[in-house]
Amino acid sequence: MITGAIKSQVDKLWDAFWSGGISNGLTVIEQITYLLFARRLDELHTAKEAQANLLGQPIEDPIFNKRQQRLRWSRFKDLEAKEMYELFRDEVFPFIKQIGGNADDPNATAYARFMKDAVFVIPTPSLLERVVTMISDIPMDDRDTKGDLYEYLLSHLQHQGRNGQFRTPRHVIRMMVEMMAPTPTDVIADPACGTCGFLVAAGEYLRDTHPKMLVDKRQRSHFQQGMFHGADFDASMLRIGAMNMVLHGIDRPDIRDVDSLSTDGGEVRDRYTVVLANPPFKGSLNYDEVAKDLLQVGKTKKTELLFVALFLQQLKVGGRCAAIVPDGVLFGSSKAHRDIRQELVEGQKLDGVVSMPSGVFKPYAGVSTAVLLFTKTNSGGTDHVWFYDMAADGFSLDDKRDPVDANDIPDCIKRWQKRSAKKDTDRTAKAFMVPAQEIIDNKYDLSINRYKEIEYEEVEYDPPEVILDELEKLEAEIAGDLKELRGMLS
Structure with missing residues (x-):
């Protein structure tokens, strides 16, 4: 830091x-x-x-x-x-x-x-x-120091109106990278890369957890030329992203100027082993602008749904994804919403859902979001889905986003790494597992509140007669004090 x-x-x-x-x-x-x-x-x-x-x-x-x-x-x-x-x-x-x-x-x-x-x-x-x-x-x-300095510079974008949408908080990025735990042989992508924050964080994670990687000639070559892939269609953001990668020691990333959802981006399929992304929310495209294979997963114009379909198309079988989505993706009632969730639960392997507090993206957005974690199998495999209820991320949830002591992220990562369908059965806890069949029975609803149980503490009150006696006693004391005060003034 x-x-x-x-x-x-x-x-x-x-x-x-x-x-x-x-x-x-x-x-x-x-x-x-x-x-x-x-x-x-x-x-x-x-x-x-x-x-x-x-x-x-x-x-x-x-x-x-x-x-x-x-x-x-x-x-x-x-x-x-x-x-x-x-x-x-x-x-x-x-x-x-x-x-x-x-x-x-x-x-x-x-x-x-x-x-x-x-x-x-x-x-x-x-x-x-x-x-x-x-x-x-x-x-x-x-x-x-160079990397932290550049990230701090990029943090100023969150105060620049619409530009802030391109930046995901660095601590959230790191959490997602740690949960994916990329390895030296992975091929990592962010199809909506912006300033390349996810790719940079993945590179830093690999440097820290696999320090011998850059000593091996083959692995070093892969790290520099074949590992990192990104796409965006904003020229300024791409320039900043490429600079960010170079300043973090990744000289030849594959960063492309293309709209990943369009027909032009359709050539990248079955290619990556890890996808990390925070795609644009609330966007809408015309059907004729969207790659046709994405519409086969769920016919929709909503970018947040199309990107989930895109991640599935771009991953190799066995590839893993951690992506931020607005809460509406988890429980939306449209056919496209249900189709996407059904595909994740029944067609692929949905691993987990992290529900994040609504203030994570303040000051420029107050939307409630979650992290979807899944593996591409093309043959199902979802037995249980791991849920985590994140209430704090280490910063205040107002526009100031000042550091605070409350932080669920370390606990989230630790529980994710040790998750167990046999042990994580307490639905009043921060983390718990839900059987896939229960999710299917609930029309593929992935909102944590559908499954989390809340413990209510029983509060005992005095009988009404006792409360009235106490009120009369207080009134008598107040009347006595007022009488004494009048006597002092006369």
Whole structure:
């Protein structure tokens, strides 16, 4: 976690852009990202230099050649404002854009493709000098600090009106990743990736739980090129997402500019072993815009249902999914709602449902949500469904979302990992299992309140006569006090 001091520095950096005339949150993030990337390139080159000097050999794959040394962060950051501005605008920024190769090359990296239309819009030399100095003063000594710093920057998007819908709280993402527990051989996807938060978190989880993975040449190659896949149709978000991946050490993710629900996205089927996603809610598409195989699962225009169908189509048999859905998916009465739930319960293996409190997505949305966890089998397999009633996520459930002590997430993960149909039978507990047949009998209703039992404590009251006697006694005492007070005033 980054410290309060670093957060304060980031907040001042953000304020500098606003006072400098750049008020769009996505634009601010993009411009800061370009500067962070310029700094990272210099750090990587410095590390290569140190290794070459230690071994007494030439630098292997240098980032900057001899003629490009002036483009390094450490060289231009102390220049006079006007000179720095002209150098960054005319040379450094074009250099950054072409790092990933030719954007028109079919084999170009996601970074190269999405940087093609990137624009440097910092308006004045004084603003560039100011923010470069601020970024230089922020300590970024290790990968975790860089990642936390970037995530904190992205957290500002939640205050930027409609843009906030693209960001899922990081602690919720981590919970879902831990529940899926990806392995070094998995192929992981988010078909509505936005800033790539799920993919980044999956990468961090793998680094922490499988540290030897990046030492093995084959596994390292898979991690860098074949493991992570994402799609979105917002150019700015894709650019930020690609940057997020690169800043977290994943240089060649497969990030695509495509609407996953459309016919254009239909080519990706039976491909992934893990899907992690928070797809858009409350959207509606025309039938002719939607890939036809998705409508076969449930004929609907609602994006939250279409995405569940999409996850099933994109997963390989045996693949697992954790996806956030609005509560309406759990109990909606339309035929499409029931068809989707029936498919999960009878056609696939529905593993669990985590009911989350309605304040998780505040301040920009108050909708109640849940996490669906399922495995693609194409042959059924649902015996029992695990339910968890999350009442707190470690933050206040109002618009401020301040940290609080109450937090069910660690308990949720622990109980999920130890779930047992034989032991999890107490329906007054936080977690319990429900037989599939009971869910079928309830028209595939997956709302936790349908199955959770609430214990009511019996409260005993005094008989009415005793209560009336107490009231008369109190009235007499009040009357006596008033009489005494009048006597003091006369």
